[in-house]
Amino acid sequence: MITIKEIAAQLGLSTTTVSNVIHGKTGEVSPETIGRVRSFLEEVEYVPNISARNLAQNRSKIIGVVLKAWERKYENIFRDPFVAEMIGGIEKAIREQGYFMMLYISDDIAEILQYVSTWNADGLILFCMLDDDALRVRKKYRKPIVCIDTYIDKQTEAAFGDFFLNVGLDDQKGACEAVRYLTQQGHKRIGFLSDNRVGVDLARFRGYRKALEEAGIEYSDRNFFMLYYEKNVMDANFAQLAEKAKDFTAVFCCSDLYAVMLTEACAARGIKVPEDLSVVGFDDNIYSRLCRPPLTTMHQDAEYKGHLAAMKLIDMIRGSVPGEKEITLTSALVIRESVRQLKR
Amino acid sequence: MITIKEIAAQLGLSTTTVSNVIHGKTGEVSPETIGRVRSFLEEVEYVPNISARNLAQNRSKIIGVVLKAWERKYENIFRDPFVAEMIGGIEKAIREQGYFMMLYISDDIAEILQYVSTWNADGLILFCMLDDDALRVRKKYRKPIVCIDTYIDKQTEAAFGDFFLNVGLDDQKGACEAVRYLTQQGHKRIGFLSDNRVGVDLARFRGYRKALEEAGIEYSDRNFFMLYYEKNVMDANFAQLAEKAKDFTAVFCCSDLYAVMLTEACAARGIKVPEDLSVVGFDDNIYSRLCRPPLTTMHQDAEYKGHLAAMKLIDMIRGSVPGEKEITLTSALVIRESVRQLKR
DNA sequence: TTGAAAGCGCTAACAA
DNA sequence: TTGTTAGCGCTTTCAA
Secondary structure, three states: OOOHHHHHHHHOOOHHHHHHHHOOOHHHOOHHHHHHHHHHHHHHOOOOOHHHHHHHHOOOOEEEEEEEOOHHHHOOHHHOHHHHHHHHHHHHHHHHOOOEEEEEEEOOHHHHHHHHHHOOOOEEEEEOOOHHHHHHHHHHOOOOEEEEOOOOOHHHHHHHOOOEEEEEEOHHHHHHHHHHHHHHOOOOOEEEEEOOOOHHHHHHHHHHHHHHHHOOOOOOHHHEEEOOOOHHHHHHHHHHHHHHHOOOOEEEEOOHHHHHHHHHHHHHOOOOOOOOOEEEEEEOOHHHHHOOOOOEEEEOOHHHHHHHHHHHHHHHHOOOOOOOOEEEEOOEEEOOOOOOOOOO | OOOHHHHHHHHOOOHHHHHHHHOOOHHHOOHHHHHHHHHHHHHHOOOOOHHHHHHHHOOOOEEEEEEEOOHHHHOOHHHOHHHHHHHHHHHHHHHHOOOEEEEEEEOOHHHHHHHHHHOOOOEEEEEOOOHHHHHHHHHHOOOOEEEEOOOOOHHHHHHHOOOEEEEEEOHHHHHHHHHHHHHHOOOOOEEEEEOOOOHHHHHHHHHHHHHHHHOOOOOOHHHEEEOOOOHHHHHHHHHHHHHHHOOOOEEEEOOHHHHHHHHHHHHHOOOOOOOOOEEEEEEOOHHHHHOOOOOEEEEOOHHHHHHHHHHHHHHHHOOOOOOOOEEEEOOEEEOOOOOOOOOO
16 A cells, blocks of 8 residues: 555655645645646555544544444344334435444443544434433533434433434324324224333323323323333233233334234234234334235334434534534324224 | 553653553563553543554454445345344444444445555455455455355455455255245246346356256246346336236245235235245245245345354454355245145 | 645554 | 654645
8 A cells, every 4th residue: 555655755746745636735736746646646546544644633534323232122233124224324324425434332331432432433323322321422522413313301402512413203293193093093992012111212102191181091001011122031022912902902012013023923812903903003114014914103214314314413523503403303104904993 | 532642641651561551461561550550541531542553553443344236226225134134243243353343335346445445444344246346356455355145156266365255155055945845836837036147146046947957847038037126117127027927826036025025016916925826035034024925935044144254254354264265054945825835 | 836844642663 | 671762644834
């Protein structure tokens, strides 16, 4: 690999001049020299050493995509089509804009901070983080950050400073609409399935409660279908939930995957969807279209979410302060065949 | 961010000593100094500057994961569950071994080489490349390379030198088995569906031909269901293929996704799987389990493939020359419900 | 319009 | 056991 220094020597120029040509600081160099340098660069296929450049400029062109891996939920994070699509969108934007993506997956914020600062990442996209995780990152990392799907309350928001943004979804509204659709179809005993009670799923739970309220339906904690996502207890867990589902006419699930898994667990026990149980999912990913019956679900555009987050981050890296601290994308109900209309 | 130099100054030591402690070159430092330095490092939360380290050591701890993006087939590369799972496996291995993953996606080998050398990646995992693409990379990049699913003929193999390995699958055998299963079920008019005639799919095509031969079935080029994967022609394409399928009793598809899409296109035209048409897929990914009917398909373990490739690469980076240039993983038929037994 | 030289933070050969 | 110092390749200030 040839260096600037050698090039300068061979051309009888200084490194400054060569460097200037490389960076198109063409005002300071004579046209003739420019030509000479340019063609020589081509000839020797000069490739800069990014480590050296980064060291000299104190930046990196790296965008850190940080995933907080909750225990064993994400053994293979890409297996979740929502995550996969989103990362695809992020990657595309980063590449288009001439940045590089480095993935930091860890369940330990301290470790994440290590990675990020050791590589001197120019900006961060944070995913799967609760607000206090994100805040801990922010405390130590002063460059631009975009969160995806993190719920941050108005009070702490200020602590994130400028050069911060969250890209989220109207989860509450979406869930509310989905459940309202169920009540409109005559359902009254409606379960709520999730594996946690925080962040996004909490918002969706609130939407669920709201829809019940609107319809004058009492909520009992028994309605909560709590899922434990450890690999080996999954099946037993779904078996239980399928049993439990016999007392309900519908279940709203916080993800398409879970909706599909519930459907299958039910099928194995002779409970048919939608005849015996109506099921609604969330995300509208590939699962919902492939499964039988095709799933009624809340649509969101994961790829766009990722792409947008990355573009906004890059805007910030380039110096523009975002006008708002929160962008809320919208969801929309997609009606397919997993919900049955009950006679009133 | 504090530097080694400052630390040395504050401790009244030299940078060498500090550096030695950091790297555990503890034989050369007195226990007392070690303790002093270690606790100070903790206290100030020292994080090394990787750019500086890389520059000084001429390495990077980066493993480049290179995807050659064929035209518009991979608008969002992660949407393909095979790719997604494989990358998940790669990522996990890289992380576990203390390396970092950088993704380079491009349809241009020259550009890929730029990225790779500008970052001075310690090793490369090449995916979606034909042998001559891989060879072009090898010509310019002398550090360890692992290919995944690249078919390299024995003659050019030597040109890749040591520190090279391909991780592949017994595609031909797998396809042959799958098609043999069809012939055993009494099928004679069996189509072959793919979007290309090279590399992996070519091997599978050969397996398909072999199985036909074994069963004494003539092959005609009409049996080839060629797919054009551009987004907007996909549907029309499948419509056509579904029509064409009326002349066949079975189709072997080179991927689960295509198998599922064919199934749906057929369903839309009143052609039922497996009653009217038997379908076999390849990969055994999530699609095959979610779709209706569940797909009979050749299983392979994408995550393991990726993990293995990364581990082998890291072995090489650490200096060990692999014993062979090719590791061939095995596939296995998974029988579900998409194939019908014909009466003989 | 061009060049000299300092410095980015770290490593490692060599000296003490 | 510890310290001095010369790089690694590039950018950038300042001088010519």
